[in-house]
Amino acid sequence: MPSRANCSPLPRASRSRSDVALPRLLVLGTGGTIAGTARSRTGKAYAAGEVALEAMLGEVGALGLEAELVPRPVARIGSQDIGWREWDALHAEIARAEDDPEIAGVIVTHGTDTAEETAFLLDLTLPAGKPVVLVGAMRPSDAVGSDGMRNFANAVRVASDPDSAGRGVLVVMADTVFAAADVRKAATANVDAFRGFPRGPLARVTPSSLDWFAPAHRVGSPARYAWPEALPRVAILTAGACMDEKPVEALLGIGCAGIVLAGMGQGNAPRVVIEALAKAAANGVPVVRSARVDEGMVDRNVEVDDDAHGFVAARALGPAKARILLMVLIANGIRDAARIQAAFDGR
Incomplete structure (x- = not known):
């Protein structure tokens, strides 16, 4: 894991005209398709996790997002290879962010293959405090029709929204917000690949609004489980x-x-x-x-x-x-x- 000295805030994605302080969001990068590069413009063949987190967030400034982003790389892998080392690092970073009054929320960029597993593990072992949002993409960053930047922009909106707090870990994909306990990847390649079962999605994101229409369901609520030193086989x-x-x-x-x-x-x-x-x-x-x-x-x-x-x-x-x-x-x-x-x- 990189040292904290290399994790200074990026320039603000946008600045409030009224000089109101923007929410400061910690962005933890693990790789995945959202940080992938295509071998062809169609994105049929690609390599996950090739784009550094800072480089990916460097493109965010043009989106006009109302947030200050603090990048912190954790890994650059496809999520099929995620394991205890990455999970332990993510949990530690999010736990520290929960105690940091300067951090309003956390975004985790993640591959979609195991996003539901990472989200659920974190949801079971973290308090329902500040917003924690996992986001990924079904198309690599440089492919035609890439969905990564749109999904990331939506994740920033969700992580910045005070109504996102207390809902546990969330997953944002294809203009939709899911609870960790319900989210499932239901398609191998479609951009709209995720579903919420059995309770459906929690919210929809549009260009003009974030509309919540269901409370988050947390398995085991209100009890949480201690973060273990290792996981059994x-x-x-x-x-x-x-x-x-x-x-x-x-x-x-x-x-x-x-x-x-x-x-x-x-x-x-x-x-x-x-x-x-x-x-x-x-x-x-x-x-x-x-x-x-x-x-x-x-x-x-x-x-x-x-x-x-x-x-x-x-x-x-x-x-x-x-x-x-x-x-x-x-x-x-x-x-x-x-x-x-x-x-x-x-x-």
């Missing part, structure tokens, strides 16, 4: 037809501390897989049933007898975020199925 097991118990045994063999089932339908799997997972649960390895289906709830004791098998139902959380929550719970010493279920129920 938790695997996602995707169920399919003609599948046996061997993948479960392999995961246990490498020491997985928990397993999330990305099941068929409402979190189901072949009988032999369910039996192997039940054995794992009986031996102290938490098992959470989620679904490989894009939408829908996974409820307890429908076709799978969760009470008998010692399983947890993921409810509205898809496999990726179910894994994040389970890792945080285990890291905080919560391994009992009833307590884990309460967390997934939002209690």
